[in-house]
Amino acid sequence: MNIAILSKGSKNYSTLRLFEEAKAHGHNVRVINYAKCFVTLEQNNPVVNYKGEVVSGVDAIIPRISSRLTNYGASIVRQFEMQNVFTTTSSISIVRARDKLRSMQLLSKSGVGIPKTVFARETADYEGVLEQVGGAPVIIKVARGTHGTGVVLAETRKAALAVMQAFNVEGVNFLVQEYISESQGEDIRAFVVNGQVIASMLRKSKDEDFRSNLHQGGVGIPVKLTDIERKTAQKAAKAMGLSVAGVDMLRSERGPLVLEVNASPGFGIEQVTGRNVAASIIEYTEHSAKTGRRKDKVGA
Numbered sequence: 001m002n003i004a005i006l007s008k009g010s011k012n013y014s015t016l017r018l019f020e021e022a023k024a025h026g027h028n029v030r031v032i033n034y035a036k037c038f039v040t041l042e043q044n045n046p047v048v049n050y051k052g053e054v055v056s057g058v059d060a061i062i063p064r065i066s067s068r069l070t071n072y073g074a075s076i077v078r079q080f081e082m083q084n085v086f087t088t089t090s091s092i093s094i095v096r097a098r099d100k101l102r103s104m105q106l107l108s109k110s111g112v113g114i115p116k117t118v119f120a121r122e123t124a125d126y127e128g129v130l131e132q133v134g135g136a137p138v139i140i141k142v143a144r145g146t147h148g149t150g151v152v153l154a155e156t157r158k159a160a161l162a163v164m165q166a167f168n169v170e171g172v173n174f175l176v177q178e179y180i181s182e183s184q185g186e187d188i189r190a191f192v193v194n195g196q197v198i199a200s201m202l203r204k205s206k207d208e209d210f211r212s213n214l215h216q217g218g219v220g221i222p223v224k225l226t227d228i229e230r231k232t233a234q235k236a237a238k239a240m241g242l243s244v245a246g247v248d249m250l251r252s253e254r255g256p257l258v259l260e261v262n263a264s265p266g267f268g269i270e271q272v273t274g275r276n277v278a279a280s281i282i283e284y285t286e287h288s289a290k291t292g293r294r295k296d297k298v299g300a
Helices: 013-024 067-082 091-098 100-109 126-132 157-169 227-239 268-273 277-291
Strands: 002-007 028-032 038-040 047-050 060-064 117-120 138-142 151-154 174-178 186-193 196-204 219-222 244-252 255-262
Touching: 002 013, 002 067, 013 028, 013 060, 013 277, 038 067, 047 067, 060 067, 060 277, 067 091, 091 100, 100 117, 100 174, 100 227, 100 255, 117 126, 126 157, 126 174, 138 157, 151 157, 157 174, 186 227, 186 277, 196 227, 196 268, 196 277, 219 268, 227 244, 227 255, 268 277
Parallel strands: 002 028, 002 060
Antiparallel strands: 038 047, 117 174, 138 151, 138 174, 186 196, 186 244, 196 219, 244 255
Protein backbone atom coordinates (compact mmCIF):
# COMPACT_ATOMS: atom_id res chain seq x y z
CA MET A 1 0.00 0.00 0.00
CA ASN A 2 0.95 3.64 -0.45
CA ILE A 3 0.39 5.35 2.89
CA ALA A 4 0.74 9.07 3.64
CA ILE A 5 1.14 10.32 7.20
CA LEU A 6 -0.18 13.88 7.45
CA SER A 7 2.05 15.51 10.05
CA LYS A 8 3.82 18.82 10.60
CA GLY A 9 6.72 17.10 12.33
CA SER A 10 8.55 14.24 10.58
CA LYS A 11 10.72 13.85 13.71
CA ASN A 12 7.76 13.75 16.07
CA TYR A 13 7.76 10.49 18.07
CA SER A 14 4.25 9.48 17.00
CA THR A 15 5.02 10.19 13.34
CA LEU A 16 8.31 8.28 13.51
CA ARG A 17 6.62 5.26 15.08
CA LEU A 18 3.91 5.17 12.42
CA PHE A 19 6.55 5.51 9.70
CA GLU A 20 8.62 2.67 11.19
CA GLU A 21 5.68 0.31 11.54
CA ALA A 22 4.33 1.05 8.06
CA LYS A 23 7.78 0.22 6.66
CA ALA A 24 8.00 -2.91 8.81
CA HIS A 25 4.67 -4.05 7.39
CA GLY A 26 6.01 -3.68 3.85
CA HIS A 27 4.25 -0.49 2.79
CA ASN A 28 5.44 2.54 0.87
CA VAL A 29 5.10 5.45 3.26
CA ARG A 30 5.78 9.17 3.17
CA VAL A 31 5.27 12.03 5.59
CA ILE A 32 3.39 15.01 4.15
CA ASN A 33 3.39 18.33 5.98
CA TYR A 34 -0.28 19.18 5.54
CA ALA A 35 0.36 22.82 6.54
CA LYS A 36 2.39 23.20 3.34
CA CYS A 37 -0.23 21.58 1.12
CA PHE A 38 -2.77 23.48 -0.93
CA VAL A 39 -5.86 22.21 -2.69
CA THR A 40 -7.19 22.88 -6.16
CA LEU A 41 -10.94 22.73 -6.64
CA GLU A 42 -12.69 22.19 -9.94
CA GLN A 43 -15.57 20.06 -11.12
CA ASN A 44 -15.03 16.38 -10.25
CA ASN A 45 -11.29 16.87 -9.75
CA PRO A 46 -10.22 17.34 -6.11
CA VAL A 47 -6.44 17.83 -6.08
CA VAL A 48 -3.88 18.08 -3.26
CA ASN A 49 -0.63 19.84 -4.11
CA TYR A 50 2.59 19.43 -2.13
CA LYS A 51 6.11 20.65 -2.89
CA GLY A 52 5.21 21.60 -6.43
CA GLU A 53 3.60 18.27 -7.28
CA VAL A 54 0.13 16.76 -7.30
CA VAL A 55 -0.19 14.10 -4.59
CA SER A 56 -1.46 10.97 -6.30
CA GLY A 57 -1.52 7.20 -5.93
CA VAL A 58 -2.26 7.31 -2.20
CA ASP A 59 -4.21 4.34 -0.81
CA ALA A 60 -4.59 5.59 2.76
CA ILE A 61 -3.77 8.57 4.95
CA ILE A 62 -3.10 8.73 8.69
CA PRO A 63 -3.85 12.29 9.89
CA ARG A 64 -1.84 13.76 12.78
CA ILE A 65 -3.45 17.20 12.85
CA SER A 66 -2.35 19.76 15.44
CA SER A 67 -4.92 21.71 17.44
CA ARG A 68 -3.74 25.06 16.07
CA LEU A 69 -4.36 23.94 12.50
CA THR A 70 -7.55 21.96 13.03
CA ASN A 71 -9.63 23.56 10.29
CA TYR A 72 -6.86 23.72 7.71
CA GLY A 73 -5.71 20.19 8.45
CA ALA A 74 -9.26 18.88 8.29
CA SER A 75 -9.72 20.56 4.90
CA ILE A 76 -6.69 18.68 3.55
CA VAL A 77 -8.07 15.42 4.94
CA ARG A 78 -11.43 16.22 3.33
CA GLN A 79 -9.75 16.69 -0.03
CA PHE A 80 -8.31 13.18 0.20
CA GLU A 81 -11.73 11.88 1.24
CA MET A 82 -13.17 13.44 -1.92
CA GLN A 83 -10.67 11.28 -3.85
CA ASN A 84 -12.03 8.22 -2.00
CA VAL A 85 -8.71 7.75 -0.19
CA PHE A 86 -9.14 5.88 3.10
CA THR A 87 -8.37 7.89 6.25
CA THR A 88 -7.98 6.51 9.75
CA THR A 89 -9.63 9.67 11.10
CA SER A 90 -12.32 11.47 9.14
CA SER A 91 -12.24 15.22 8.61
CA ILE A 92 -15.56 15.74 10.38
CA SER A 93 -14.48 13.75 13.44
CA ILE A 94 -11.30 15.84 13.76
CA VAL A 95 -13.32 19.07 13.83
CA ARG A 96 -15.92 17.51 16.13
CA ALA A 97 -13.39 16.30 18.71
CA ARG A 98 -11.57 19.65 18.92
CA ASP A 99 -14.75 21.49 19.92
CA LYS A 100 -15.13 20.84 23.64
CA LEU A 101 -18.79 21.86 23.78
CA ARG A 102 -19.75 19.79 20.75
CA SER A 103 -17.88 16.83 22.25
CA MET A 104 -19.66 17.12 25.58
CA GLN A 105 -23.03 17.43 23.87
CA LEU A 106 -22.44 14.26 21.85
CA LEU A 107 -21.08 12.31 24.82
CA SER A 108 -24.06 13.37 26.93
CA LYS A 109 -26.50 12.41 24.18
CA SER A 110 -24.85 8.97 23.88
CA GLY A 111 -25.21 8.25 27.59
CA VAL A 112 -21.50 8.52 28.38
CA GLY A 113 -20.69 9.66 31.92
CA ILE A 114 -19.24 13.19 32.01
CA PRO A 115 -18.66 15.80 34.72
CA LYS A 116 -21.61 18.16 35.01
CA THR A 117 -20.83 21.01 32.62
CA VAL A 118 -22.18 24.48 31.84
CA PHE A 119 -21.34 26.30 28.61
CA ALA A 120 -21.45 30.08 28.55
CA ARG A 121 -20.14 33.23 26.94
CA GLU A 122 -21.69 36.60 27.73
CA THR A 123 -23.70 36.16 30.90
CA ALA A 124 -24.37 38.24 33.98
CA ASP A 125 -25.57 35.21 35.93
CA TYR A 126 -22.19 33.91 37.08
CA GLU A 127 -23.69 32.82 40.39
CA GLY A 128 -26.24 30.71 38.53
CA VAL A 129 -23.51 29.06 36.49
CA LEU A 130 -21.61 28.12 39.64
CA GLU A 131 -24.76 26.83 41.30
CA GLN A 132 -25.46 24.52 38.35
CA VAL A 133 -22.17 22.65 38.88
CA GLY A 134 -22.35 22.54 42.67
CA GLY A 135 -20.25 25.59 43.51
CA ALA A 136 -16.50 26.06 43.92
CA PRO A 137 -14.04 24.55 43.39
CA VAL A 138 -14.69 24.27 39.66
CA ILE A 139 -12.77 23.65 36.47
CA ILE A 140 -13.06 26.39 33.85
CA LYS A 141 -11.96 25.70 30.26
CA VAL A 142 -11.85 27.61 27.02
CA ALA A 143 -14.07 25.86 24.49
CA ARG A 144 -11.10 24.97 22.28
CA GLY A 145 -7.79 23.71 23.59
CA THR A 146 -5.65 20.64 24.03
CA HIS A 147 -2.86 19.13 26.15
CA GLY A 148 -4.29 20.81 29.26
CA THR A 149 -3.93 24.37 27.95
CA GLY A 150 -6.70 26.87 28.60
CA VAL A 151 -7.80 24.99 31.73
CA VAL A 152 -8.07 26.68 35.14
CA LEU A 153 -8.89 25.30 38.60
CA ALA A 154 -10.84 27.96 40.47
CA GLU A 155 -10.71 26.88 44.10
CA THR A 156 -12.98 29.56 45.52
CA ARG A 157 -16.19 31.29 44.48
CA LYS A 158 -14.31 34.58 44.19
CA ALA A 159 -11.67 33.06 41.91
CA ALA A 160 -14.29 31.37 39.73
CA LEU A 161 -16.22 34.64 39.27
CA ALA A 162 -13.00 36.46 38.36
CA VAL A 163 -12.03 33.91 35.72
CA MET A 164 -15.50 33.90 34.14
CA GLN A 165 -15.55 37.69 34.07
CA ALA A 166 -12.11 37.75 32.45
CA PHE A 167 -13.22 35.29 29.76
CA ASN A 168 -16.32 37.40 29.21
CA VAL A 169 -14.24 40.55 28.67
CA GLU A 170 -12.08 38.70 26.15
CA GLY A 171 -15.15 37.38 24.33
CA VAL A 172 -14.17 33.75 24.94
CA ASN A 173 -16.59 30.83 24.96
CA PHE A 174 -15.95 28.78 28.08
CA LEU A 175 -17.09 25.69 29.95
CA VAL A 176 -17.47 25.38 33.72
CA GLN A 177 -17.26 21.83 35.08
CA GLU A 178 -17.74 20.30 38.49
CA TYR A 179 -14.50 19.44 40.24
CA ILE A 180 -14.14 15.71 40.94
CA SER A 181 -12.21 15.83 44.20
CA GLU A 182 -11.75 12.07 44.51
CA SER A 183 -9.70 11.96 41.30
CA GLN A 184 -6.88 13.76 43.17
CA GLY A 185 -4.93 14.92 40.14
CA GLU A 186 -5.17 11.58 38.34
CA ASP A 187 -6.88 10.50 35.16
CA ILE A 188 -6.89 7.55 32.77
CA ARG A 189 -5.90 7.63 29.11
CA ALA A 190 -7.37 4.77 27.10
CA PHE A 191 -6.10 4.37 23.53
CA VAL A 192 -8.84 3.03 21.25
CA VAL A 193 -8.26 1.61 17.77
CA ASN A 194 -11.16 0.24 15.73
CA GLY A 195 -13.43 0.00 18.76
CA GLN A 196 -10.94 -1.81 21.00
CA VAL A 197 -8.87 -0.46 23.89
CA ILE A 198 -5.30 -1.46 22.99
CA ALA A 199 -3.44 0.37 25.76
CA SER A 200 -4.28 2.25 28.95
CA MET A 201 -2.38 4.22 31.54
CA LEU A 202 -2.99 6.16 34.71
CA ARG A 203 -1.62 9.69 34.54
CA LYS A 204 -0.61 11.51 37.71
CA SER A 205 -0.03 15.22 38.02
CA LYS A 206 3.38 16.57 38.91
CA ASP A 207 3.71 18.47 42.17
CA GLU A 208 0.43 20.24 42.98
CA ASP A 209 -0.82 20.65 39.40
CA PHE A 210 -4.37 19.33 39.01
CA ARG A 211 -3.71 18.54 35.33
CA SER A 212 -2.26 15.11 34.68
CA ASN A 213 -1.47 15.49 30.95
CA LEU A 214 1.99 14.23 30.00
CA HIS A 215 2.45 17.50 28.09
CA GLN A 216 2.01 19.32 31.41
CA GLY A 217 4.70 17.25 33.13
CA GLY A 218 2.46 14.48 34.41
CA VAL A 219 3.74 10.92 34.71
CA GLY A 220 2.10 7.77 33.44
CA ILE A 221 1.95 4.21 34.73
CA PRO A 222 0.27 1.17 33.15
CA VAL A 223 -3.21 0.45 34.47
CA LYS A 224 -5.75 -2.31 33.94
CA LEU A 225 -9.18 -0.91 33.23
CA THR A 226 -12.34 -2.20 34.84
CA ASP A 227 -15.03 -3.53 32.51
CA ILE A 228 -17.07 -0.35 32.90
CA GLU A 229 -14.03 1.84 32.17
CA ARG A 230 -13.22 -0.16 29.05
CA LYS A 231 -16.82 0.02 27.81
CA THR A 232 -16.96 3.74 28.58
CA ALA A 233 -13.84 4.38 26.49
CA GLN A 234 -15.24 2.36 23.61
CA LYS A 235 -18.60 4.10 23.82
CA ALA A 236 -16.97 7.54 23.94
CA ALA A 237 -14.86 6.90 20.83
CA LYS A 238 -17.93 5.61 18.99
CA ALA A 239 -19.98 8.63 20.07
CA MET A 240 -17.37 10.88 18.43
CA GLY A 241 -17.13 8.79 15.29
CA LEU A 242 -13.43 8.12 15.92
CA SER A 243 -11.71 4.87 14.95
CA VAL A 244 -8.44 6.08 16.50
CA ALA A 245 -8.89 7.97 19.77
CA GLY A 246 -7.38 8.80 23.11
CA VAL A 247 -10.14 8.82 25.72
CA ASP A 248 -9.40 10.66 28.97
CA MET A 249 -11.46 9.64 32.01
CA LEU A 250 -11.66 10.38 35.71
CA ARG A 251 -12.44 7.78 38.33
CA SER A 252 -15.30 9.12 40.40
CA GLU A 253 -17.66 7.80 43.05
CA ARG A 254 -20.35 7.47 40.40
CA GLY A 255 -18.13 5.68 37.88
CA PRO A 256 -15.82 6.76 35.04
CA LEU A 257 -16.39 10.29 33.73
CA VAL A 258 -15.02 11.25 30.32
CA LEU A 259 -13.15 14.54 30.13
CA GLU A 260 -12.08 14.53 26.51
CA VAL A 261 -11.80 12.36 23.41
CA ASN A 262 -8.63 13.18 21.48
CA ALA A 263 -8.63 12.70 17.69
CA SER A 264 -4.83 12.78 17.45
CA PRO A 265 -3.56 11.17 20.65
CA GLY A 266 0.17 11.08 21.36
CA PHE A 267 2.11 7.81 21.50
CA GLY A 268 3.75 8.39 24.88
CA ILE A 269 1.48 5.58 26.06
CA GLU A 270 3.70 3.15 24.11
CA GLN A 271 6.68 4.01 26.29
CA VAL A 272 4.60 3.70 29.45
CA THR A 273 2.81 0.43 28.66
CA GLY A 274 5.10 -1.32 26.17
CA ARG A 275 2.11 -1.79 23.82
CA ASN A 276 2.72 -1.33 20.10
CA VAL A 277 0.10 1.29 19.36
CA ALA A 278 1.60 2.23 15.98
CA ALA A 279 1.39 -1.36 14.72
CA SER A 280 -2.29 -1.56 15.71
CA ILE A 281 -3.04 1.57 13.68
CA ILE A 282 -1.15 0.27 10.64
CA GLU A 283 -2.96 -3.08 10.86
CA TYR A 284 -6.28 -1.27 11.14
CA THR A 285 -5.33 0.79 8.09
CA GLU A 286 -4.43 -2.34 6.10
CA HIS A 287 -7.75 -3.99 6.83
CA SER A 288 -9.99 -0.96 6.47
CA ALA A 289 -8.45 0.49 3.32
CA LYS A 290 -9.50 -2.70 1.52
CA THR A 291 -13.08 -2.66 2.79
CA GLY A 292 -13.63 1.07 2.20
CA ARG A 293 -14.40 4.14 4.31
CA ARG A 294 -17.16 3.86 6.87
CA LYS A 295 -20.06 6.25 6.74
CA ASP A 296 -20.07 8.70 9.62
CA LYS A 297 -23.15 7.90 11.70
CA VAL A 298 -22.86 10.49 14.46
CA GLY A 299 -25.00 13.01 12.63
CA ALA A 300 -23.73 16.10 14.47
